[in-house]
Amino acid sequence: MDKAYIEKYINRTFIDFMPGQEFMKYPVVFTQGKGVYLWDTEGKQYFDAIGGIFVASLGHRHPRIIAAMKEQMDRLTMVPPLHSISDVTLKFIETLGKVTPGNLNYIKSFSGGSESIEAAIKFTRQYFRQNGQPDKMKVLSNYLSYHGATFGAMSASGSPRKIKFEPQMPGFVKVYSPKQLRDDFVTWEETCRYAAKLVRRTIEAERPETVGVFLVEPICNTAGIITPTEEYFHMLRDTCNEYGVILIFDEVLTGFGKTGDMFAAQTFGVTPDIICSGKGLSSGLIPVGAMIAREDLAQGFNAGTEANGQNFMHGHTFANFPLADAVATAVINVMTEEKLPERARALGKYIRGRLEGLKKYGVIREVRGKGILLGVELVEDPVTNRPFPEGRKLGTALKRTALDNGIILRIDADWFAMAPPLVTTDDQAAEMCDKIEASLKQAMDIVSKSRSVLHA
Numbered sequence: 001m002d003k004a005y006i007e008k009y010i011n012r013t014f015i016d017f018m019p020g021q022e023f024m025k026y027p028v029v030f031t032q033g034k035g036v037y038l039w040d041t042e043g044k045q046y047f048d049a050i051g052g053i054f055v056a057s058l059g060h061r062h063p064r065i066i067a068a069m070k071e072q073m074d075r076l077t078m079v080p081p082l083h084s085i086s087d088v089t090l091k092f093i094e095t096l097g098k099v100t101p102g103n104l105n106y107i108k109s110f111s112g113g114s115e116s117i118e119a120a121i122k123f124t125r126q127y128f129r130q131n132g133q134p135d136k137m138k139v140l141s142n143y144l145s146y147h148g149a150t151f152g153a154m155s156a157s158g159s160p161r162k163i164k165f166e167p168q169m170p171g172f173v174k175v176y177s178p179k180q181l182r183d184d185f186v187t188w189e190e191t192c193r194y195a196a197k198l199v200r201r202t203i204e205a206e207r208p209e210t211v212g213v214f215l216v217e218p219i220c221n222t223a224g225i226i227t228p229t230e231e232y233f234h235m236l237r238d239t240c241n242e243y244g245v246i247l248i249f250d251e252v253l254t255g256f257g258k259t260g261d262m263f264a265a266q267t268f269g270v271t272p273d274i275i276c277s278g279k280g281l282s283s284g285l286i287p288v289g290a291m292i293a294r295e296d297l298a299q300g301f302n303a304g305t306e307a308n309g310q311n312f313m314h315g316h317t318f319a320n321f322p323l324a325d326a327v328a329t330a331v332i333n334v335m336t337e338e339k340l341p342e343r344a345r346a347l348g349k350y351i352r353g354r355l356e357g358l359k360k361y362g363v364i365r366e367v368r369g370k371g372i373l374l375g376v377e378l379v380e381d382p383v384t385n386r387p388f389p390e391g392r393k394l395g396t397a398l399k400r401t402a403l404d405n406g407i408i409l410r411i412d413a414d415w416f417a418m419a420p421p422l423v424t425t426d427d428q429a430a431e432m433c434d435k436i437e438a439s440l441k442q443a444m445d446i447v448s449k450s451r452s453v454l455h456a
């Protein structure tokens with residue numbers, strides 16, 4: 001496709017979080033996808049090692065999901081949301097409820113992850129208001145976290161992505177993330193223990209009667225696949241129980257098999273009060289996310305009448321959208337029948353081994369993650385953990401070499417991550433790891449050449 005044509009129309013839209021000029025240095029326009037692969041306008045094949053953006057867990061264009069979608073399209077695609085619900089949505093609630101931990105069975109689907117976070121925050125606020133605790137409105141979450149792009153979800157986020165839109169909404173309080181504390185402690189266990197204590201202390205300092213929620217990603221992608229210990233989550237659970245704080249896991253990214261279980265909550269052995277989900281729930285065939293809350297928390301809402309107004313005062317035009325719920329139901333069925341969370345464990349073991357093997361190049365601090373959701377931190381010196389300096393970041397060079405080698409990864413200046421589809425075959429996993437290794441070596445060459453130029 002002609003570069004001038006792409007530029008003309010790229011200037012009439014934008015690529016998520018990416019400067020347009022950066023995109024135009026290597027404009028990628030895809031025309032086809034199947035399984036773990038995507039093809040661009042030139043016919044070049046790419047290994048999509050992040051399934052879009054941690055979405056296509058069953059690979060692109062999974063035939064069973066397409067079949068379920070077609071069947072639904074031939075029958076019913078929209079129902080009046082103020083009056084009714086579809087049969088397929090009821091089936092979706094039944095199906096999802098069978099794979100969630102504990103009694104997390106109060107479910108509503110939305111158009112994506114941010115909407116499910118917004119809904120969860122509003123759910124807790126109305127819940128406390130109706131349960132005689134009207135001051136429990138504050139939402140606590142971690143610095144560096146990412147919970148979405150809408151205003152509430154963005155205010156709950158600690159990621160620098162929100163800086164241009166500050167001030168955040170009132171009532172959102174941040175706590176240091178384990179990542180920010182790790183160089184103050186000898187072990188990761190100690191770091192996480194202290195981070196969990198800080199959550200407790202922050203709740204105490206803010207006054208427990210004003211804190212309604214602690215919202216946390218079980219594995220934080222935007223900070224570099226930060227993977228706390230199980231103990232961290234148990235400590236959070238205890239603190240939240242003690243102070244009557246609702247624990248929300250943002251599993252938009254971690255949910256649906258990637259960590260080796262349907263939810264990371266199961267991987268870490270801790271059941272939150274609410275799970276927010278998205279991404280992998282659709283495997284990329286339609287926008288969908290879901291709020292999944294403890295059924296007993298919704299009792300008050302279920303007792304709602306015109307007179308008492310206790311029903312959850314929330315909705316979206318495309319909430320509980322039949323076509324989306326048909327897709328999500330089919331995705332969960334495929335995952336369960338094909339035991340894909342188990343597959344994620346086996347695949348993850350192999351990939352992690354290959355990534356650990358890259359340490360021989362002397363630029364890796366750590367390989368992190370669970371199952372097939374894995375991240376690699378890049379440093380200039382793995383003994384002192386000194387990062388690469390600004391202007392010579394290995395991740396920046398890797399962004400280019402990965403595309404040259406036809407592999408899509410999530411790459412930041414100091415780390416990269418992946419979560420290939422759960423249907424990736426052994427051969428494909430080896431191909432992916434080969435491409436990562438080749439791209440890393442080429443990126444190291446670029447960075448070392450730029451050092452020799454600097455020192456010449």
Ligand SMILES: Cc1ncc(COP(=O)(O)O)c(C=O)c1O
Pocket residue numbers: 111112113114115117146147148149217221250251252253278279289
């Ligand atoms: C952990 C997490 N929460 C929430 C979101 C927001 O989801 P969406 O982009 O579907 O609105 C994302 C998206 O990347 C995410 O990774």
